[in-house]
Amino acid sequence: MAAASLAELAEGAEDTHRMLRDAAVNFAARETSIARVRALRGTGPGYDRAVWRSLADLGWTGILIPELHGGLGLGLGEMATVLEEFAKTLSPEPLNAVAVLAAGVLVQGDNDALRAELLPGLALGRVLPALAGQDPHGGIEPLEIATRVEAGMLRGEKRFVVPAEADGYLVTAQDADGPAVYWVEQGAAGLQRSFELRADGSRSGRLVLDGVKVSDAQRVASPAVAGAALQRAIDIATVMAGAELLGVMRRALDLTLEYMRTRVQFGKPIGSYQALQHRAVDLFIDKELAVSVLADALLHLDGDDGQLALWASRVKSRCSDAGLRIGRESIQIHGGIGYADECDIGLYLKRAMVLSAWLGNGAMHRRRYAALTAARAPA
């Protein structure tokens, strides 16, 4: 490979990334604010359709959707750049859950008609689908599902559905021939929806499917591809959740460092005390490790090295734990005010808690990493 072409490639990629990052920074200044984030907490649907359409106008909802279906057909690096910047704003719009996770299942599925019907609307910001992949017990194994399709009827329960209030759901279920994914529109007969409140004030959905009529036309992914499609979409969304966690931890750490420079106790800024300095440095190291593993993952995944699951678990275990630690320690360094809801730092902790638990927390991914690496019998 010629060095010059690689350098050009990197430069070109840097330009795209810079443009996307600039757009995200502009978006943050124009369209959202911490006040908006606070106002949406505990409300339904918990996000703003108008803001969602702005995201679509910027092209962000279609970054990973092929051009054929109205998207931009860009790579994971571009998506990660946007998600990292977007996450810094704590905006509640479910960009990863819809534009990565749900879009990924649709793209990887094998129903051309449904792809042609849903993906352009998703890219344009008109249709918000959500993956309903987990049964009530949760977990990160997409095929451990008791939900079934029998005689054209879906029966079962789904939990941890994000966004809870979507226009339709990609429901995983055991078909006669194995696991499959079905598209169920919101409002379908036999579909009941309820909500659980998440730490950051957003909603997690519970679906009861009590005889929802489905046809083959609604089958997004047949048993021939469903397992692989789900695993790939979930693993990519897991890497992207790492990018979101990175955005959250960067901003939380910046806020905490600024507080350390300005808060005066015993006549000096608290940031001048070595005990606190060393704590802050450890948080900085955690953040830098997250940066490194994410960058390495994106580099390898763009070349598709066949190790997506390993990279996803590495990224998520590091970013989940780093995000939580930076969130918690930021509260401690802020002292009493950090425990007050009026102080913004708590919002970052709570978002980190939500992102950490979503798609498998650090411990779950450590277990999976151990199983995956044991399976390939290291030298």
Place this chain on the structure above:
Amino acid sequence: MADMDWDALDDETFRRAVADFFRTEYPEEIRFPAHFLRWAQCQDWYRKLYAKGLAAPAWPREWGGMGLSPGKLLAFIEEQEKHGVARTPDIGITLLGPLLIRFGTEQQKREFLPPTLRGEYIWCQGYSEPNAGSDLASLRTEAVLDGDEYVITGSKIWTSFAMDATHMFVLVRTDKQAKKQEGISFMLVDMKSPGITVRPIRNLNGSEHFAEVFLDQVRTPARWLVGQPNQGWTMAKALLGFERISIGSPKLSQTGLQRLERIVQARGLSADAAFMDRFTQLKLNVADLTSVYGRFAEIVKRGGTLGPDVSLLKIFASETFQRITELTLEAGGDAGAIEGEVAFGDAAIDILSPFYNARPATIYGGSNEIQRNIIAKSVLNLPG
């Protein structure tokens, strides 16, 4: 072979050639040694390196070095580590040589570089003192000009391989009036000079590669002062570039993890969920250390300058290595306090040496607490 242009090879060919040499030519009995090697144990190997023209990878070719680009130099060091090739007492090659080449006079270069390269001059470094460890700039060993000689009095400590060394380079105070860092000079001393006493220091691992060096009115020629008087501190600091990345290499952790993995298999620990969570955490730490090392290595390969944030690499590399050696003791169970090689399945593993060797990793090269101070001030901009 000795005047081969290594830098003209493409990166892959170069790496392979070096790897082949380390694999086939390095003496098996000293591969991955548990202790630092004394000169007597590795001088044959050094001569082999010298004969092949591989003794001074970073030196320019005009002085007999390999003239490697930063990228190839890093590859050389990485292959050395990968094949368990121990460093000889080579601080004259790695530290003094580049310093003389940059700051020395022509006469100093001619006088010292060739015998150093031939392995005739073995150097030791006199920086730390009993009362100047982390606070190195408070050093008090003094040099007073007397005619065309300096007279040096004081003591140096943690001097590696002082017993093997023929020469020492020292930081000494030449101006007691100046501010701490500004009154320090860099000079060279012959270890055979009258007034030098070397007292070996036995370390926790039972080896004696450190020593304390006492200097009692030791005379050294004034022309052996390198650079300008009172500029020694700045010079010594300017040359820490490559040390700062190799000190953060993941290799020790990677081999430590392999050692631990063998014990895990031999003792059937993979069924112990509590143990495995910690083991996997370390495995991930090593993987992520490799990623973060790669990031900084990329900067070096492109010829860039490392910023103060590279301190995080030293902190994470040394602390990860320590944790691995700690978990290895635990995994050993009752054998976790047995000296020397212990049988685990069909492998004989020395558990304690790596544990001991990992202790100073967080102390030397600027203790990890000092590294944290550096990051706090220079990277995080926290107030002093």
